[in-house]
Amino acid sequence: MTGNTGHFLRVDLTVDSISLFEPPPNYYTRFVGGSGLAAKLFWENGDFKADALSPESLLIFALGPFAGLRLSGASRFSAAARSPLTGHWADSSCGGNFAPELRFAGFDGILISGVARVPSILVVTDHSARIESSPELWELGVEAATASLKQRFGRSYKTLVIGPAGENLVKFACIMNDGHDAFGRAGLGAVMGSKRLKAIVLKSSNKDLLVADQAKCRELVTELNNRVKESVTLNVMKENGTAANLEGGVHLGDVPIRNFTSNFWEDMSDALTGSTLSEKYLIRGANCAFCSVACKRIVQIDEGPFAIPKGPGPEYETIAAFGSLLGSMDLAAVCKAGRVCNDLGMDTISCGATIAWVIEASEKGHIGADQSDGLKVKWGDIQTVIDELLPSIAQKRGKLGALLAEGSVAAARRIGRNSNEYTVHSKGLEAPMHDPRGGGHGLALTYSVSHRGACHVSSPMLFMEMGACYYPEIGFDYELEPLSSENKPESAVVAMTLGALENSACMCQFADREITIPEWVQLFNVVAGLDWEIDHMMKAGRRIFYLQRLINYRYGLRAKDDHLSPRLLTPAVDGAPEGIEIDFEKMKTKFYKLMDLDQISGIPSKKTLQDHNLELEADTILGE
Amino acid sequence: MEFWKDETEPIKAFIELFERAKHDTELAEGLKKVNQLIWFDYTEDGPSCSFHVDCRGGDVKVAPGKPSDQPDLTMSLSADDAHRSWSNKLNPVMAITRKKIRIKGSATGLLKLAPKLKKVAVIYSGTLKDLGWESKILS
């Protein structure tokens, strides 16, 4: 096997056992890796009746075939499980440096079940692994735990760590790689916490990746790396990070403001944009393994109430989640809030969104002093968010902390009073910081049909509507108008298929944009030794999309769940998208038709499943 | 060329556009923030078909041709696509993706101008009208 190693670690923390597991080779060709392969392994090995936070739940880390390739954007990886936040399928993608190291150590991923008797860590080295009890790390923040692990094992060890939020089973707890990169979404940190697994540490002495065709691979990688280095958009990101175009986003109405109640705030656009971050606080850029873009930020704030030492700085999502979404244009406050949130181990998107929801609830008088421990947070009051709210949520302290630790959707259900009308989500996952009313109507569709819930990285639709994609080989040559539904269902078919591939190949959606479709195919062939044509690749993407849909079907999701909460479908009151309606149902109906999804059950016909080599899965769902 | 009789026409229109933009407070501020020497290169439509804008040092100067200093940013495209672009009828991201616009240098400054394209289009339309080229205005 090339690219992949063919080996997964299987860890059962209850019985302290570690074994080697070899997925059938055809799983790799049919489900690619990352999110797709994790879905297949989950389908085969997961207990669908198990609560997300029970010992029986299965947590999977999976690499794509390119992890370890010295190609910009190629070394992300996936984590997957039943989400404690949404109750259904979740996968999350993380950059950083862990993925190539795991590949070099001889593994394509790790399957973890059970629960350790005492807080433990998993130590992975060349072709071997062991579980060590480490109760002294429990209750430490991500930064301290990471530092302690690096001191104990050595700086070159890579780490995956949960914070107090994961230990306390906060529903949107995340997993942090080396204290900077995150498996942010859908609460996978809580799944790890429920297993009393504080960390995974990893080191390999090998640094080689076996590929199918060395010479052709080198040529292709050189060509693609050069293109990344010359790319106009990626150079802008190199200079000013992922928030480089926040200003532009504000003028389009894409950046959410005060819990998605407004789509325009001019002064904020200049205050929070990436170039302002560079001018004021940037020390240097930082990169995921082998990526020349280096869109990550290392920042330092020397003085004032939000002073922070040199360390990881916020990317776009965090800037908007703790900035505009909470009614703040204080960039220093945003940097500090992001730092604190990461240290506590929480997803900045869901956390910011849940806080935005409670501010609105409090403003409307929907949450009483008895439910909020007397704490009243106002728009723009990031000091209180940092000092009071973030620690209370992570510790589930007091009534308010415990309430918000469940996420905005469960919290709204708890307090009632129609407060669900201003939760902003799909399928229970809080929406990221791109408002489809301004960012593009296609995004509304892809948020709704994304398997983990409202998600901007489940597909490249955001980039497609911006005009950053052109794939004539697979029929995507539309010149899309963002604020219209025209050609959006057709585009969403391409987007969801490509998204499934990107998340399974574990490629970065920024660096990816420089790769053409024929080059994608070539990459699979020269690295993993496949014999693919474009059709094979696209069929694999579609197969993965369908399989994840079947998993959600087994969790009780149906077509009606492919929906957005009301606020996202209410015409904007200001900014560029003011008054414009999203023709959501029409887009969804057409998308369902094009994907052969049943308008009630939400799953494809048996024939379509068979056409995508999902016969066994079809039999499980639809009967023989 | 679809919109221009010869290579002098577009440069005359574009230089006049920038002269007017300089006197609009919002656009002048935006241009100053760009703080770059930009060469708009349309030489695919004729050897003299280009102009440059010098936004460095808090002043904005516009002149025909290639600048004598090394430009911080060069934008190469056809004079027709430039006309579409100043008329706000060309999505710049799409044009870059489809290689209609080729860029050398840092485009960070340009991003600051992108939100102002609507306003630029209004001034451009007025410019064309005053030059007697109303028929060139794109609806």
Ligand code: SF4
């Ligand atoms: S573009 Fe940024 S997020 Fe993507 S791989 Fe490179 S450094 Fe990581």
